[in-house]
Amino acid sequence: xxxxxxxxxxxxxxxxxxxxxxxxxxxxxxxxxxxxxxxxxxxxxxxxxxxxxxxxxxxxxxxxxxxxxxxxxxxxxxxxxxxxxxxxxxxxxxxxxxxxxxxxxxxxxxxxx
Amino acid sequence: xxxxxxxxxxxxxxxxxxxxxxxxxxxxxxxxxxxxxxxxxxxxxxxxxxxxxxxxxxxxxxxxxxxxxxxxxxxxxxxxxxxxxxxxxxxxxxxxxxxxxxxxxxxxxxxxxx
Numbered sequence: 001x002x003x004x005x006x007x008x009x010x011x012x013x014x015x016x017x018x019x020x021x022x023x024x025x026x027x028x029x030x031x032x033x034x035x036x037x038x039x040x041x042x043x044x045x046x047x048x049x050x051x052x053x054x055x056x057x058x059x060x061x062x063x064x065x066x067x068x069x070x071x072x073x074x075x076x077x078x079x080x081x082x083x084x085x086x087x088x089x090x091x092x093x094x095x096x097x098x099x100x101x102x103x104x105x106x107x108x109x110x111x112x113x
Numbered sequence: 114x115x116x117x118x119x120x121x122x123x124x125x126x127x128x129x130x131x132x133x134x135x136x137x138x139x140x141x142x143x144x145x146x147x148x149x150x151x152x153x154x155x156x157x158x159x160x161x162x163x164x165x166x167x168x169x170x171x172x173x174x175x176x177x178x179x180x181x182x183x184x185x186x187x188x189x190x191x192x193x194x195x196x197x198x199x200x201x202x203x204x205x206x207x208x209x210x211x212x213x214x215x216x217x218x219x220x221x222x223x224x225x226x227x
Contacts, residue, residue: 009153034215043203043218044156090156092216100146100171101207101216105155 002026004093006104013081013111021076021107023065023091033074034092034101035065044090050074061085086111115140119204119219126194126226134189134222136204144207144214145187146171147179149200150221156203162187163209194226 007022025031035047048059055067065076074091091104117138126132138145146161148171158171162181176198178190187206191198204219 032214036216036218043220044205044216045218046215049215100158100161102158103148103156105153 002093002095002099002102004091004102004104006089006091006107008107009105010108010110013109015083015111015113016080017111019076019078019081019085019109021089021091021109023074023076023104024072025074025091025093025102026072027093027095029095032094033065033067035059035063035074035076036090036092036103038088038090038106040087047076047089081109081111083111083113085109115217117204117206117217117219119202119222122220122222124222124224126224128195128226129193132191132194132224134191134202134204134224136187136189136219137185138187138204138206138217139185140206140208140217141184142206142217143184143209145181146205146216147177147187147189148203148205149173149198150203151200159189159202194224196226198224199226200224 003026005024033050036044037047038044050057050067058064088106088108090106092101094101120135143164147159148156157173160179162168202222205216207214207216
């Protein structure tokens with residue numbers, strides 16, 4: 001079955017530390033990839049997306065992600081996290097075509113002062 | 114403002130009492146879906162709809178029903194709720210499936226079944 005894996009369940013970082021959250025997907029062909037963020041008590045919001053073109057995608061709030069096709073990966077990065085980045089982060093993927101979005105289990109990020 | 118609206122935001126009910134969670138979007142999106150979010154399990158899709166009168170099961174459809182009589186509305190129905198359906202529910206919509214689309218989410222409905 002098609003799946004999306006997020007390796008880290010909970011990540012704790014100090015402010016100003018660099019962040020990398022792993023995401024791997026299992027589709028073999030063309031794929032659309034997304035990262036969503038869910039701040040405490042809120043709904044999911046889109047951080048960034050990749051459909052085609054430049055594999056390094058820049059999103060909101062200083063986040064970026066790199067699509068590495070050979071590794072089936074779409075890791076999320078931020079050079080310097082802030083306390084306000086405390087949230088849960090979901091990677092999601094769908095192959096091109098009429099296939100529903102599949103989400104990873106999410107990674108909870110806690111940023112401490 | 115483009116949005117997905119769910120109601121109610123919070124609901125406590127008793128086992129077996131039928132309930133409906135409404136979802137409405139104002140973006141003329143074709144695709145709508147329901148997810149439940151549980152700790153450690155992430156988001157799991159319950160049902161989805163690719164257009165009016167077209168619905169299909171997601172990963173965890175047991176105990177749920179949906180309908181899509183109008184493009185903008187996609188209610189989630191629990192005919193006989195049970196405690197294992199206590200969860201946080203999200204409705205989402207997107208222009209279509211697959212190509213170059215992102216999902217927009219509602220604010221969520223926290224359901225407790227006692």
